[in-house]
Amino acid sequence: MVESVPLSWRLQRQRYNLIGTRCATCDERFFPPRNFCPSCRRKGKIEPFQFSGRGSVESFTVIRVAPSGFESQTPYAVGIIKLDEGTSISGQIVGDVTRVEMGKRVRPVFRRIREDGKEGVIHYGVKWALEG
Amino acid sequence: MNVAVVGGGATKMGEHWTQSLRDLSTEAGAKALQDAGIEGKDIEALFIGTMSSGRFIGQEHLGALAVDEAGLTPIPATRCEGACASGSLAFRKAYLAIRSGEYDIVMAAGGEKMTDIKGPEAISALMGAGDQEWESSAGLTFSGLYAMMARAYMKRYGLTREELALVPIKNHFHGLKNPLAQFQFPVTVKQVMESALIADPLRLLDCSPITDGAAAVILVSDRVAKRFKNPMWILGSGQASDTLALHNRKSLTEIPSSRIAAEKAYAQAGVSPGKIDVAEVHDCFSIEEILAYEDLGFAERGKGKDLLVNKETYVGGRLPVNTDGGLKLGHPVGATGIKQIIEIMRQLRGDAYTQVKGARIGLAHNIGGSGATALVHIFGTEPGGRHG
Ligand SMILES: [Zn+2]
Numbered sequence: 001m002v003e004s005v006p007l008s009w010r011l012q013r014q015r016y017n018l019i020g021t022r023c024a025t026c027d028e029r030f031f032p033p034r035n036f037c038p039s040c041r042r043k044g045k046i047e048p049f050q051f052s053g054r055g056s057v058e059s060f061t062v063i064r065v066a067p068s069g070f071e072s073q074t075p076y077a078v079g080i081i082k083l084d085e086g087t088s089i090s091g092q093i094v095g096d097v098t099r100v101e102m103g104k105r106v107r108p109v110f111r112r113i114r115e116d117g118k119e120g121v122i123h124y125g126v127k128w129a130l131e132g
Numbered sequence: 133m134n135v136a137v138v139g140g141g142a143t144k145m146g147e148h149w150t151q152s153l154r155d156l157s158t159e160a161g162a163k164a165l166q167d168a169g170i171e172g173k174d175i176e177a178l179f180i181g182t183m184s185s186g187r188f189i190g191q192e193h194l195g196a197l198a199v200d201e202a203g204l205t206p207i208p209a210t211r212c213e214g215a216c217a218s219g220s221l222a223f224r225k226a227y228l229a230i231r232s233g234e235y236d237i238v239m240a241a242g243g244e245k246m247t248d249i250k251g252p253e254a255i256s257a258l259m260g261a262g263d264q265e266w267e268s269s270a271g272l273t274f275s276g277l278y279a280m281m282a283r284a285y286m287k288r289y290g291l292t293r294e295e296l297a298l299v300p301i302k303n304h305f306h307g308l309k310n311p312l313a314q315f316q317f318p319v320t321v322k323q324v325m326e327s328a329l330i331a332d333p334l335r336l337l338d339c340s341p342i343t344d345g346a347a348a349v350i351l352v353s354d355r356v357a358k359r360f361k362n363p364m365w366i367l368g369s370g371q372a373s374d375t376l377a378l379h380n381r382k383s384l385t386e387i388p389s390s391r392i393a394a395e396k397a398y399a400q401a402g403v404s405p406g407k408i409d410v411a412e413v414h415d416c417f418s419i420e421e422i423l424a425y426e427d428l429g430f431a432e433r434g435k436g437k438d439l440l441v442n443k444e445t446y447v448g449g450r451l452p453v454n455t456d457g458g459l460k461l462g463h464p465v466g467a468t469g470i471k472q473i474i475e476i477m478r479q480l481r482g483d484a485y486t487q488v489k490g491a492r493i494g495l496a497h498n499i500g501g502s503g504a505t506a507l508v509h510i511f512g513t514e515p516g517g518r519h520g
Contacts, residue, residue, distance in 0.1 A: 061279035062332040067256035070271040088379045
């Protein structure tokens with residue numbers, strides 16, 4: 001499916017700068033950002049929180065049969081990245097797919113995420129690269 | 133108020149290029165009416181599950197479409213959506229509608245027409261059940277999400293790739309006698325291991341197929357149940373939710389919504405996991421059947437594979453699971469939950485294609501997405517449980 005321009009635009013702060021949120025009441029960190037703390041509920045105080053994007057591979061897979069928009073990229077690795085500042089996020093892991101392992105350290109890199117056809121928008125955002 | 137299932141029917145699971153979703157839904161509905169021995173005019177309301185008819189065939193408003201096509205207007209018709217659990221969601225809504233006292237005879241149905249669009253489009257449509265902003269944008273697929281659970285589970289509990297292959301081997305074996313199954317061939321460990329990698333470590337034979345199909349059942353109140361032979365009683369019904377995205381879960385080696393839905397259903401039914409004679413569990417990908425054994429209380433954490441190694445979940449074993457072949461042999465997402473309930477109904481009344489001898493209590497487990505929605509239903513040959 002084509003990703004809409006407004007959606008991509010709305011997510012810029014998250015995708016380009018890794019800005020999530022934090023609940024000042026309980027210190028839980030949210031990425032992607034939540035505007036409501038599920039634990040503190042009405043007592044929660046949400047504020048912006050800058051993630052470094054560094055973390056480790058909690059689990060991963062190598063996609064060989066892709067959804068539309070990603071067919072030309074196969075095989076590509078996708079993982080759940082456990083971020084150092086707390087919480088986890090799904091993301092592509094760039095580079096040699098045979099080098100990815102659970103527990104390996106990763107850092108964020110800014111990359112092209114997908115293209116919506118020849119005429120369409122090119123979406124950019126964060127992916128992850130193995131450290132070292 | 134007790135509620136019973138008194139009939140059901142499904143289409144063949146497969147690629148039905150010559151049949152539309154209307155054709156399939158009408159066929160399933162007609163089979164269910166015939167099985168129950170009633171007529172369309174006896175139905176007071178319809179609940180129908182479909183996950184993504186809009187993405188698959190451009191058609192929404194499935195409730196109206198189904199009653200229109202079946203000639204059942206003007207009865208109320210409601211579409212229910214909970215991704216791959218849409219079918220059981222429709223079933224639970226029908227059950228609750230009867231319990232409310234509003235109706236005595238209700239049809240719960242489900243249908244999906246998935247093969248009209250190309251493979252990558254279908255994979256993308258199914259990802260509508262995940263988190264669009266972060267999972268889909270990373271190029272994830274449902275096989276990819278379950279692959280990450282499989283890898284985490286294999287590392288944590290030492291499950292081998294060969295042991296994981298025991299799930300499709302069992303389910304293909306069970307499906308051999310099911311004429312409605314999408315595939316009817318046995319598979320070996322070697323065939324599973326040599327089938328194409330889809331999302332490491334999951335291979336083609338670990339994945340449920342893209343399927344067209346529909347299924348329907350008739351639910352009735354205890355006020356009218358005596359008119360029917362072989363009613364299957366609903367003893368318990370549980371539903372639970374979790375985070376939409378897999379990355380927001382505390383653990384990748386369990387589906388808490390399955391466990392919570394099961395606890396609710398067991399408590400309402402007043403039965404323990406050990407009392408279940410036959411079960412249908414949501415084996416969308418091989419790993420999920422093993423997670424389900426543990427989430428439903430059939431095995432301890434990390435020990436789910438033992439039920440396969442010791443053949444306890446084969447027909448003839450202690451607790452046969454997916455006796456019709458499960459989702460491996462057809463997963464028309466909106467219809468799946470109803471298809472599972474039909475198999476339990478056949479088992480409890482004794483006319484299943486592969487019969488479990490003397491089955492009296494059965495369980496059906498259906499989940500949506502990577503476990504953001506889960507439903508568990510428990511059934512018995514005799515009424516029971518707490519239904520206020
Ligand atoms: Zn908080």
